[in-house]
Amino acid sequence: LQNSNSSLIFNTMKVLIYGSTGFVGRYVIKQLINKVELYLAVRNESKVKSIFGDYIKAIKLTDKIENPIFEVNPDVVINLIGILKESKDNTFEYAHYEIPKRLIDASKSVNLKKFIQMSALGADINSKSRYQKTKAMAEQYLISSGLDYVIFRPSIIFGKEQKLFEDFKKYSKIAPFFLAPCDAKVQPVNIYDVAECFEKATTTDVKNEIFELCGNKVVNYKELFEFALKYLNIKRPVI
Secondary structure: OOOOOOOOOHHOEEEEOOOOOOOHHHHHHHHHHOOOOEEEEHHHOOOOHHHHHHOOEEEOOOOOOOHHHHHHOOOOEOOOOOOOOOOOOOOHHHHHHHHHHHHHHHHHOOOEEEEEEEOOOOOOOOOOHHHHHHHHHHHHHOOOOOOEEEEEEEEOEEOOEEEHHHHHHHHOOOOOEEEOOOOOOOOEHHHHHHHHHHHHHHHHOOOOOOEEEEEOOOOOHHHHHHHHHHOOOOOEEEO
16 A cells, blocks of 8 residues: 555545444544544544544434535545444444445545445455355445445454453453364454555555455464453463
8 A cells, every 4th residue: 555646635635434433443543633634424422522532523423324425525435334243223234235335325426536445354245154245245336336445354453442352351350261263263453554554545546446454474263362362461271
């Protein structure tokens, strides 16, 4: 994502972010503050103020999730909305496909320069995993929309607020040890690297590309769990 020939003017660029108060969103915003004009589409406006202060404009979300796009008329839309666990009212199909589809359709009606989509490593329309399949469905819809786009497919993202870390802190209070899958391997990526990639995609003229985001090291889950526990200073064996 190195590109020094940016033709965009940072201080006048309007960037609208969906999913901004989640784990990745907070780091992306910190990376973009003072470089673009930020707008956050959120249901809880007070949450934005408690996290970021009064420096960023919060746009109230309603059931018409695309309305902030018409209100802001942004240059760039970043969609970070995603779930790891389904509920009755929030399925993979809704969160990963229906919402991006509505945002993409609305973006076609404004003078958008770029749509940046958070996908997932292994996204595949033929996957048996509905998580991976619905991520791929959104990718295909965006690519066929005619909008300029950047799609990121991150591996497991490492950072303090990542769900794995939070789960370890929670379950270490009752669990004498942790179980890890035997054969599976991952290539975790640091949250700061992910945030930097979103910044470069936003503030340079890179477009119509898919980037897989991985770290430098392939590890098994036992090594991954042991690293996380050591980072949190939790002494538990991993089996």
